[in-house]
Amino acid sequence: MTNPPLPPLAEFLRWLAETPPAFRDDPPVEAVLNDLFETLGHAADADILAVGQPGKGKPAADRNRRLWVLAASWLLWHPALRTPPPPLDGLRRLFLEVVPRVAAVVPADGLLTDEDRREELVRLTLRSLGLSLPGESDREAEDRFTQVDSVEGRRVVRAAAERERRAREVREAMARRAAEEAASRYSPE
Amino acid sequence: MHDPADADRFPLLTDAGRRRLARLREHPSAPHWRHRCGERLTAAGLASVRAYAEEVGSKRPSWRSGEVAAWVPEFIERCREEVPFYRDRLPAGADFFALPTTCRDDLRRNYWAFVPDPADLSELVTYWTSGTAGDRVLLPTYPEAPARYLPLFEAALAARGVRIDGGDRTSIVQAVCQRRTYTFPSVMSYFGGAGYAKLNLHADEWRDPADRAAYLDDFPPEVVTGDPVGLTELARLRLRAAPKAVLSSATALLPGTRRHLEAHFGCPVLNVYGMIEVGPIACGDSDGLEVLPPNLFVEILDTAGEPCPPVTRGEVVVTGGINPFVPLVRYRTGDFAALDFAGPVPKLVGFEGRPPVLFRTAAGVAFNSIDVSGTLADLPLPFLAVRQRADGSVVLRTRTDPATVADAAARLHELFAGAAVEVDLLPDGVPWDGKTIQYRTALPTGHE
Numbered sequence: 001m002t003n004p005p006l007p008p009l010a011e012f013l014r015w016l017a018e019t020p021p022a023f024r025d026d027p028p029v030e031a032v033l034n035d036l037f038e039t040l041g042h043a044a045d046a047d048i049l050a051v052g053q054p055g056k057g058k059p060a061a062d063r064n065r066r067l068w069v070l071a072a073s074w075l076l077w078h079p080a081l082r083t084p085p086p087p088l089d090g091l092r093r094l095f096l097e098v099v100p101r102v103a104a105v106v107p108a109d110g111l112l113t114d115e116d117r118r119e120e121l122v123r124l125t126l127r128s129l130g131l132s133l134p135g136e137s138d139r140e141a142e143d144r145f146t147q148v149d150s151v152e153g154r155r156v157v158r159a160a161a162e163r164e165r166r167a168r169e170v171r172e173a174m175a176r177r178a179a180e181e182a183a184s185r186y187s188p189e
Numbered sequence: 190m191h192d193p194a195d196a197d198r199f200p201l202l203t204d205a206g207r208r209r210l211a212r213l214r215e216h217p218s219a220p221h222w223r224h225r226c227g228e229r230l231t232a233a234g235l236a237s238v239r240a241y242a243e244e245v246g247s248k249r250p251s252w253r254s255g256e257v258a259a260w261v262p263e264f265i266e267r268c269r270e271e272v273p274f275y276r277d278r279l280p281a282g283a284d285f286f287a288l289p290t291t292c293r294d295d296l297r298r299n300y301w302a303f304v305p306d307p308a309d310l311s312e313l314v315t316y317w318t319s320g321t322a323g324d325r326v327l328l329p330t331y332p333e334a335p336a337r338y339l340p341l342f343e344a345a346l347a348a349r350g351v352r353i354d355g356g357d358r359t360s361i362v363q364a365v366c367q368r369r370t371y372t373f374p375s376v377m378s379y380f381g382g383a384g385y386a387k388l389n390l391h392a393d394e395w396r397d398p399a400d401r402a403a404y405l406d407d408f409p410p411e412v413v414t415g416d417p418v419g420l421t422e423l424a425r426l427r428l429r430a431a432p433k434a435v436l437s438s439a440t441a442l443l444p445g446t447r448r449h450l451e452a453h454f455g456c457p458v459l460n461v462y463g464m465i466e467v468g469p470i471a472c473g474d475s476d477g478l479e480v481l482p483p484n485l486f487v488e489i490l491d492t493a494g495e496p497c498p499p500v501t502r503g504e505v506v507v508t509g510g511i512n513p514f515v516p517l518v519r520y521r522t523g524d525f526a527a528l529d530f531a532g533p534v535p536k537l538v539g540f541e542g543r544p545p546v547l548f549r550t551a552a553g554v555a556f557n558s559i560d561v562s563g564t565l566a567d568l569p570l571p572f573l574a575v576r577q578r579a580d581g582s583v584v585l586r587t588r589t590d591p592a593t594v595a596d597a598a599a600r601l602h603e604l605f606a607g608a609a610v611e612v613d614l615l616p617d618g619v620p621w622d623g624k625t626i627q628y629r630t631a632l633p634t635g636h637e
Contacts, residue, residue, distance in 0.1 A: 163273055166273070166306060167273065169310060170301040170304045170310065170313075174301060174329055177314055177315045178327060181198065181224075181225060181226050182226065182315060182330075183226070183228055183229040183314050183332035184227060184229075184373070184375045184385065184387075185316075185335040186335060186338050186342070186361055186363060186377075186414060187342075187363060187436060187439075187461060187463070188363065188365055188415060188416045188439035189439055189463050189465045
């Protein structure tokens, strides 16, 4: 049986933009996850509940991760994502791998102020659940995701900075050595 | 006199090597040394050069027409992963023959981008090199790169039954003859601390011109390297001992000059084709130049960048090289030749160190400058420049004896089908600048 078509991206963006204040503050995240999973017909196991608990890292990073978990939970409350309920393995991938990764590089505040971040969350969620937006080919979805992918964007920026640093290092080393003696060569060219 | 900087120049210097270096430097007939320079080779570097020597001794370049050498795909993959210049230029999985070529201007503009990310910059040294257009390129390299020439020379000589013994002697002298150049004595750990000297045989570089022979008689080299001008000058000195072999490089060695040098020294005279950015590429005699390094892949491309069939002339394009600080992928050398696969090792034939120039006969018929090379090939001309003026007349500039000049002028007159030929003889003592063979034309459609 195939899933009914999803609403367009704009509907999910609207849904996220109208996130209730209760999901933006500091509610008990474990309780939210328990309710969500129960509604979706699954049991939230210890691994899932752990992502909602305070961790051993820095408090700010910890809070940021829990705010992303709340935002993803609110998105999954959207009626179009509850019927039929998404598969458990997709939910586990979303909460255990994808959300912690993006939370490590992007402040959750961006979900309030930046539509690209809201789109990023929508696309990360749909990819985790194996779902597609209507009227969008896999190639188009991939291209659009690349444009809002903060994790990859951060990696690209860091790689570019690293390359520039290395290039500067090589240029400086060559400028220094150009003024020094080279090594003997044994034939003319 | 002991120079404290020698510790950096010669990390492996032994007491015997220090004494040899001092003798080379301070000999009463020594030239005005214009530079201080050493091999800068560490124990690890020497071990690496020895490992390379084993590779050279056990692997010969071997691929057939239309193929790439077996090591090339992995080399390309490494370049894509590690070398900034290639990162976006070499698409993964692309056919080698579809990859873009690289040229000297890429090196000039982006020299730093050729250094692989893992390369240890503490080992970096640089060379300035100049091209035919006079554009200088700052080239990153490391001390092992020039030292790797030695096993390549050894292999080329061994194929002619010549062995470099090294040890307590001077094994290599580089002979050039020009107005000004770096000159220095050195020692070579690879050859057991044997001596090496780069000499400028121009008389002004010596306290007394007679010192040139006196110095070389006291330090007779096993092997002489040099360009044809320097080697021809060397042949004019009356030396007591002849080398075991002569390696000519830098500019084209004309067949007549080769025969003259072979007859004079009584030893093999080999032509080594190489470039600073690549290292030695090929070596041989009048039958052609066999590709020398096992880690160099050579192609011949036409003007559209397509591979030429065997024995069809085009531009020499190389991949690989001995300098890991500048890994080259499809590097256009600007030199022209054909590849011959008839033997076990690919061979460059019809080599011409620069693109052909179109000359015209008095009747306006165009012909290739290679015909001039062919017409004059058996004359003992150490160098020559042929220039065709806009009015079709021809100027030959060279230095040789009057009978040879007359012969050369007559042949050109015939080749150019009656065009006036003027000879401009370069006086003794005036150095020759640039490539051995230089062709230019002021006529339209000719290109230099």
